[in-house]
Amino acid sequence: xxxxxxxxxxxxxxxxxxxxxxxxxxxxxxxxxxxxxxxxxxxxxxxxxxxxxxxxxxxxxxxxxxxxxxxxxxxxxxxxxxxxxxxxxxxxxxxxxxxxxxxxxxxxxxxxxxxxxxxxxxxxxxxxxxxxxxxxxxxxxxxxxxxxxxxxxxxxxxxxxxxxxxxxxxxxxxxxxxxxxxxxxxxxxxxxxxxxxxxxxxxxxxxxxxxxxxxxxxxxxxxxxxxxx
Amino acid sequence: xxxxxxxxxxxxxxxxxxxxxxxxxxxxxxxxxxxxxxxxxxxxxxxxxxxxxxxxxxxxxxxxxxxxxxxxxxxxxxxxxxxxxxxxxxxxxxxxxxxxxxxxxxxxxxxxxxxxxxxxxxxxxxxxxxxxxxxxxxxxxxxxxxxxxxxxxxxxxxxxxxxxxxxxxxxxxxxxxxxxxxxxxxxxxxxxxxxxxxxxxxxxxxxxxxxxxxxxxxxxxxxxxxxxxxxxxxxxxxxxxxxxxxxxxxxxxxxxxxxxxxxxxxxxxxxxxxxxxxxx
Numbered sequence: 001x002x003x004x005x006x007x008x009x010x011x012x013x014x015x016x017x018x019x020x021x022x023x024x025x026x027x028x029x030x031x032x033x034x035x036x037x038x039x040x041x042x043x044x045x046x047x048x049x050x051x052x053x054x055x056x057x058x059x060x061x062x063x064x065x066x067x068x069x070x071x072x073x074x075x076x077x078x079x080x081x082x083x084x085x086x087x088x089x090x091x092x093x094x095x096x097x098x099x100x101x102x103x104x105x106x107x108x109x110x111x112x113x114x115x116x117x118x119x120x121x122x123x124x125x126x127x128x129x130x131x132x133x134x135x136x137x138x139x140x141x142x143x144x145x146x147x148x149x150x151x152x153x154x155x156x157x158x159x160x161x162x163x164x165x166x167x168x169x170x171x172x173x174x175x176x177x178x179x180x181x182x183x184x185x186x187x188x189x190x191x192x193x194x195x196x197x198x199x200x201x202x203x204x205x206x207x208x209x210x211x212x213x214x215x216x217x218x219x220x221x222x223x224x225x226x227x228x229x
Numbered sequence: 230x231x232x233x234x235x236x237x238x239x240x241x242x243x244x245x246x247x248x249x250x251x252x253x254x255x256x257x258x259x260x261x262x263x264x265x266x267x268x269x270x271x272x273x274x275x276x277x278x279x280x281x282x283x284x285x286x287x288x289x290x291x292x293x294x295x296x297x298x299x300x301x302x303x304x305x306x307x308x309x310x311x312x313x314x315x316x317x318x319x320x321x322x323x324x325x326x327x328x329x330x331x332x333x334x335x336x337x338x339x340x341x342x343x344x345x346x347x348x349x350x351x352x353x354x355x356x357x358x359x360x361x362x363x364x365x366x367x368x369x370x371x372x373x374x375x376x377x378x379x380x381x382x383x384x385x386x387x388x389x390x391x392x393x394x395x396x397x398x399x400x401x402x403x404x405x406x407x408x409x410x411x412x413x414x415x416x417x418x419x420x421x422x423x424x425x426x427x428x429x430x431x432x433x434x435x436x437x438x439x440x441x442x443x444x445x446x447x448x449x450x451x452x453x454x455x456x457x458x459x460x461x462x463x464x465x466x467x468x469x470x471x472x473x474x475x476x477x478x479x480x481x482x483x484x485x486x487x488x489x490x491x492x493x494x495x496x497x498x499x500x501x502x503x504x505x506x507x508x509x
Contacts, residue, residue, distance in 0.1 A: 056415050057503055084417020095412035112418050
């Protein structure tokens with residue numbers, strides 16, 4: 001059974017009195033354990049597609065089903081809950097809460113999900129160890145480097161054991177060496193069973209994926225195999 | 230209701246010039262000097278002063294039997310009068326007008342209503358007017374009431390301006406969190422959690438502001454009192470930060486902070502995450 005099924009997605013935006021067609025009938029299926037990279041030039045609809053897949057935005061037409069649940073049938077509360085428990089998001093600019101420590105940033109989604117304090121602390125420690133930041137748990141986000149912040153953001157995305165990890169340009173703000181570390185981390189996550197969909201301009205990151213989906217002008221124009229699963 | 234002959238009358242020194250005098254054989258009148266006057270004359274208890282109706286024309290001697298701190302009275306503070314007290318018979322004898330006084334106070338027996346006593350006195354009065362002390366105090370306080378109303382008006386304007394300023398600050402602070410709020414919504418954090426977090430922050434900021442405001446008020450009040458007490462050489466309290474004022478100020482501050490925070494937070498969480506994110 002596919003984990004994610006997107007069917008004939010279209011997304012239109014009104015802009016300055018005109019309609020911008022960001023997506024024009026995109027269909028996509030993601031199986032559990034897939035590592036999918038979505039690539040294409042700026043403005044081709046990559047990020048819009050990711051937002052629709054993650055239930056952040058609603059399509060103008062078409063549907064998205066995660067684990068058999070059609071997102072468009074869910075109300076705001078149910079969709080929020082689904083994003084909390086079944087999806088993990090990684091953003092280009094990390095977006096950690098600066099007043100919280102690394103561990104507290106990781107704990108936040110678990111606290112929201114109602115996990116007991118001891119359990120979420122143990123899970124946060126485990127995740128920070130996984131991303132190589134065991135010794136930085138008590139540091140505030142502002143005290144971390146870009147690469148470290150992105151690792152914390154990845155740990156935060158994994159906090160509630162999501163079915164699908166969605167990442168939007170996760171190496172876009174990082175230098176080559178630091179980005180390499182994030183690539184390795186995504187590779188390791190996928191090897192450990194995580195399902196990942198990543199939007200990227202980074203050829204190295206796309207090359208790590210098992211499937212590389214090429215987009216242009218709101219269409220999927222090609223799909224190729226990468227080095228990964 | 231009789232005039233007690235031992236009553237000490239408060240009299241301005243202008244009519245009774247005093248100056249230090251050498252000891253003489255004639256009995257000296259007892260006199261009590263206000264502290265400021267004593268300091269100006271360099272007089273101490275036991276010193277003998279020459280006293281008279283006109284400056285430079287001593288008519289008798291007085292020995293300082295007491296130096297007292299006068300009751301602080303805001304209605305006379307700017308007049309800078311200096312006072313001395315005689316026993317009434319001594320004073321009237323000194324003036325040479327035993328049947329003339331400017332003012333005198335009458336002590337009432339417990340339970341006697343001042344209004345009816347004043348009415349009774351006025352009914353038989355010849356050459357004087359009796360007034361209840363509360364009425365005199367009320368009349369002499371008119372200026373302060375007007376000033377107090379000005380203070381109230383200034384306070385209200387300050388509070389309203391502060392509230393608007395606070396609201397603007399809170400809105401701006403919350404605006405800075407647009408992307409954070411969007412990310413939190415994307416990652417499944419509920420609106421009410423974000424609202425509660427922002428509200429909690431607003432309360433903490435308001436509480437901190439209240440504490441700082443109280444501290445500033447206490448320091449500013451102490452500085453004001455120190456300056457004006459020294460300037461006027463008085464024990465008057467010019468700035469009083471009472472528990473009631475503190476309670477009102479803290480509650481007002483917390484209420485305004487809470488209200489402004491709630492409004493700003495509500496505005497933020499009602500906005501669609503993608504709008505907060507800046508795509509729309």
